[in-house]
Amino acid sequence: MLATVNSFSALLPPAEHRLALRVTRQAQRTLHQGHPWLFDRSIVSQSAEGRAGDLAVIFDDRRRFLAIGLYDPSSPIRVRVLQHNAPATIDAAFLAGRLATAVERRARLAAKETTGYRLVHGEGDELPGLVIDRYDRVLVMKLYTPAWLPYVPVLLEGVAAVAPADWIVLRMSRAVQREAEPLGIVDGATLTGAPPDGPHLFVENGLRFEVDVLRGQKTGFFLDQRDNRARVETLAAGKEVLNVFAYTGGFSLYAARGGASSTVSLDISVPALEAAQRNLALNEHLPAVSACQHEYLAENAFTGLARLAKEGRRFDLVVVDPPSFAQQQSAVPGALHAYERLAKLALGVMRPGGTLVAASCSSRVSSEDFFASIRTGASRAGRVLHEFDHTAHPLDHPVRFPEMAYLKCLYALS
Incomplete structure (x- = not known):
C-alpha cells in the first residue's frame, strides 16, 4: 500500500502553534544534562492541550529556555527532545x-x-x-x-x-x-x-541475506548483532555449534563460514527457519558453508534444550540470543529467572571446555543483572564460567544515555 504525502502533511501542526511547558527541578537537571525524554509526571504547567507532533518548548522555573521537542499526548514520554539548552528552529533544514x-x-x-x-x-x-x-x-x-x-x-x-x-x-x-x-x-x-x-x-560482512522488511521482526533483521556474529565466526573453526533463538540463522551462517563442522539452528518459528535455509542457500558457493552440516529444529527453546540434553546431544559452541523478556519493569524478575534457566540448559548441552555466548536485548535488564543471572545458571548447572569478553552496541547503534544501553553479550569458556 502506498502512503501519500498528503496523508502525513494534513497532520502537520501550524507553524505558529507551540506548547510552553514548565517542569520540575529534577527534570530541569536531567534536561540540562542532555537527556532526550521528558515524562508526563515531570510537567508542572502546560500552555494548552497538545497533539502528536506539536513542538513543545520547555522552560525552567525562571522561564529560561531548557529544550524543545516533539509532543506525544499518548505516551508517558510526553516530549522527545530535539534540542537542549539553546533555542533552535525545528524545520526541514534542522532535520x-x-x-x-x-x-x-x-x-x-x-x-x-x-x-x-x-x-x-x-x-x-x-x-x-x-x-x-x-x-x-x-x-x-x-x-x-x-x-x-x-x-x-x-x-x-x-x-x-x-x-x-x-x-x-x-x-x-x-x-x-x-x-x-x-x-x-x-x-x-x-x-x-x-x-x-x-x-x-543485502550483504553483511560478505555474507548474503534475505530480509522481509514488511513483516520481519524489528525492521526485518537484527542488525545490532552484526559484530557478535562476526565474533562467533572467529570462534567456530572445527566446532559443533548450537544456535538457540536462531531466527533467520545469522549466527549459524557466520559459524559455518568460520569453519564449523556442523550447526543446529533452534527456533520456535517455522517461517524463520525456512528463511534461515534460504540464507544458507544464498551462501553455499562458499566452500566452508557448503562443507558444514546444517540442522534446523522448530521447537520452544526451553523444551528443545531439555530434549537435546536428554538425548545426549553435546556441542562445542552454544549461542543463546533470546528476544526481550522484559517489556515492562514488572517483568524484570521473570526475565532474570528465564536467563538463568537458559544458561543452565545451554551448559547442559555444552561439552567441557566449550564456549557459551549469551546475549540480552532487554533494556530494562542491566548488564550487571544479566551477567549475574548467567553466572547463577552456570552454578546451578555445576559449571564454572571463565568469562573472556563482554560486548555491547555496534557503531551504528550509538548510546547517549543509560536507558539506551539495551544490548549486552557475554562470552565464556566452561
Missing part, C-alpha cells in the same frame, strides 16, 4: 542536518561487503523515536512515537539528499499503529518507490 550527520557517522560501514546497517538510531542520533535501517537500496523508516507522523514528508526529503533509495517502507510500533491506522496509514506502507521483484537481499 536534514541531523540526518546528514547520522549518515556521516556510518561512512565506514557503507562498503561493498556490508550493505545492511542502521542509518538512524533514534535518541543515539538526536532524532528520538525514529529509526531508519538500510538494506542495500531499500530503507525502512520505523516510528516509535506518533509525534513523527506529521514530519514524514520532511524526513523523506532529507533522506533523499543523503541516502538515496529505490524503495522506502514505513514500519511503526504497535502504539503508533493504533494512532495511524484510523488515518489510513498502515504498517508496511510504501513511502516512495516500489518493492523489488522477488526477495530483497
